[in-house]
Amino acid sequence: MDYDAVVVGAGPAGLMAARKIAKRGFTVAVLEREKDLGLRACAEAVSSSAFQTAEMSPSPALISNNIEGAFVFPPNEGNGVKIAGGSYKGYILNKQLFLYALAKEAVAAGSDILMKCEVKSVKASNGTATSLICERKGDLREITFKFLVGADGVGSVIARGCGFPIEDSELIPTIQYVMINCTIPEKNMIRIYMGNEVAPLGYVWVFAKNDFMANVGIGVRGKPAKVYLDRFIESHPDFFKNAKVIKEGGGGVPVGGQIRSIVKGNVVLCGDSAGQVIPITGGGIRTSLAAGSMAGEAVAEALETGDPSRLGAYPQRYSEYWGSRIEKSLKVLKAIENLTDEDLNLLGSIVSGDDIVDLANGLDVARVVAKLMRHPVLAMRIAKKLL
Numbered sequence: 203m204d205y206d207a208v209v210v211g212a213g214p215a216g217l218m219a220a221r222k223i224a225k226r227g228f229t230v231a232v233l234e235r236e237k238d239l240g241l242r243a244c245a246e247a248v249s250s251s252a253f254q255t256a257e258m259s260p261s262p263a264l265i266s267n268n269i270e271g272a273f274v275f276p277p278n279e280g281n282g283v284k285i286a287g288g289s290y291k292g293y294i295l296n297k298q299l300f301l302y303a304l305a306k307e308a309v310a311a312g313s314d315i316l317m318k319c320e321v322k323s324v325k326a327s328n329g330t331a332t333s334l335i336c337e338r339k340g341d342l343r344e345i346t347f348k349f350l351v352g353a354d355g356v357g358s359v360i361a362r363g364c365g366f367p368i369e370d371s372e373l374i375p376t377i378q379y380v381m382i383n384c385t386i387p388e389k390n391m392i393r394i395y396m397g398n399e400v401a402p403l404g405y406v407w408v409f410a411k412n413d414f415m416a417n418v419g420i421g422v423r424g425k426p427a428k429v430y431l432d433r434f435i436e437s438h439p440d441f442f443k444n445a446k447v448i449k450e451g452g453g454g455v456p457v458g459g460q461i462r463s464i465v466k467g468n469v470v471l472c473g474d475s476a477g478q479v480i481p482i483t484g485g486g487i488r489t490s491l492a493a494g495s496m497a498g499e500a501v502a503e504a505l506e507t508g509d510p511s512r513l514g515a516y517p518q519r520y521s522e523y524w525g526s527r528i529e530k531s532l533k534v535l536k537a538i539e540n541l542t543d544e545d546l547n548l549l550g551s552i553v554s555g556d557d558i559v560d561l562a563n564g565l566d567v568a569r570v571v572a573k574l575m576r577h578p579v580l581a582m583r584i585a586k587k588l589l
């Protein structure tokens with residue numbers, strides 16, 4: 203046996219899981235196909251409690267910008283809603299440094315990290331996963347384990363190879379530019395733009411990283427994301443007239459909710475591979491950290507007792523808070539996704555900043571529904587779908 207546990211993927215979920223397993227004294231390796239951490243595009247926004255979930259202090263070195271609130275713009279941009287302070291405080295991370303810090307914690311706890319090690323397939327015997335076939339520096343190698351954590355994100359080889367119900371997973375395509383020489387006012391406020399002309403079935407984000415640099419991206423369904431993003435940038439010369447794109451990336455974000463089962467025999471999935479993203483916001487860093495942490499604890503428990511059924515504690519614990527938030531946010535997404543621009547403008551004129559935060563994050567949805575029920579059009583179009 204090479205390791206007690208193997209974790210595939212060195213993103214927030216995998217690094218957190220490895221740290222938890224290693225901390226309890228077990229041998230664990232993280233296998234990562236890329237040559238560096240944090241290469242995947244990300245808008246890098248997290249709520250301030252993400253550091254608590256990561257069990258790290260919010261060191262300024264890991265943060266590009268402090269978020270004091272948000273502007274959410276309906277199609278009629280003049281009616282933007284301001285969400286300030288309170289629960290919307292957060293950070294624009296320097297995600298690569300944040301991942302290095304998570305990796306440091308995992309290694310300090312005793313984890314091994316193998317970079318440029320791509321998992322190609324999973325071998326199983328009598329329904330139990332036993333080893334992985336990996337390619338590293340051109341050589342194929344077999345790595346054996348007692349327990350396996352699939353934290354390999356969207357398109358997970360582990361989810362597919364172990365027969366998890368990935369048909370549940372629904373992806374929204376995104377494109378993001380990192381732009382320099384932007385002139386974005388109030389850099390501590392993130393900006394979200396909605397509407398069928400701006401981003402059909404999605405939204406545009408403008409998150410300043412500092413005085414001159416921003417993550418500018420879009421998620422849309424059924425339309426070409428790049429066309430819409432370029433159009434948005436052109437129509438906002440006040441921010442981008444003299445700005446240039448220095449990095450372009452993107453990828454799918456799972457917005458269809460958590461997949462039906464995230465544990466199978468001696469294998470667990472966590473993070474994007476399990477669909478653990480807040481569907482409306484597309485935020486998956488904190489949800490993945492929480493999942494990695496709980497999955498890692500459950501694997502350690504199963505190793506300590508020699509009882510794989512202990513893995514069942516992970517989905518149970520996760521669903522108490524995160525699973526329920528993901529589910530409620532998905533319901534809200536389904537309720538608002540077919541609204542016309544007119545409906546969105548109406549919604550924008552009625553909801554407050556706190557209402558938007560609660561709806562998007564699947565928090566106090568019942569309170570917002572009660573408010574919408576008092577408005578005849580919104581009661582019909584949205585509130586009744588949320589009951």
Ligand SMILES: Cc1cc2nc3c(=O)[nH]c(=O)nc-3n(C[C@H](O)[C@H](O)[C@H](O)COP(=O)(O)OP(=O)(O)OC[C@H]3O[C@@H](n4cnc5c(N)ncnc54)[C@H](O)[C@@H]3O)c2cc1C
Nearest residue numbers: 211213214215235245246247321354355473474485486487
């Ligand atoms: C454009 C964009 C913007 C986003 N913005 C935000 C945001 O502002 N805030 C937020 O909270 N979330 C955001 N997200 C979502 C967030 O990035 C993810 O939800 C989060 O990173 C998921 O973490 P993870 O550890 O599950 O997976 P990932 O971060 O995707 O990590 C998976 C790792 O597995 C590795 N891997 C994959 N396959 C293999 C293999 N076969 N063998 C070995 N290694 C493998 C990958 O290289 C990767 O390093 C954004 C996503 C996108 C695409």
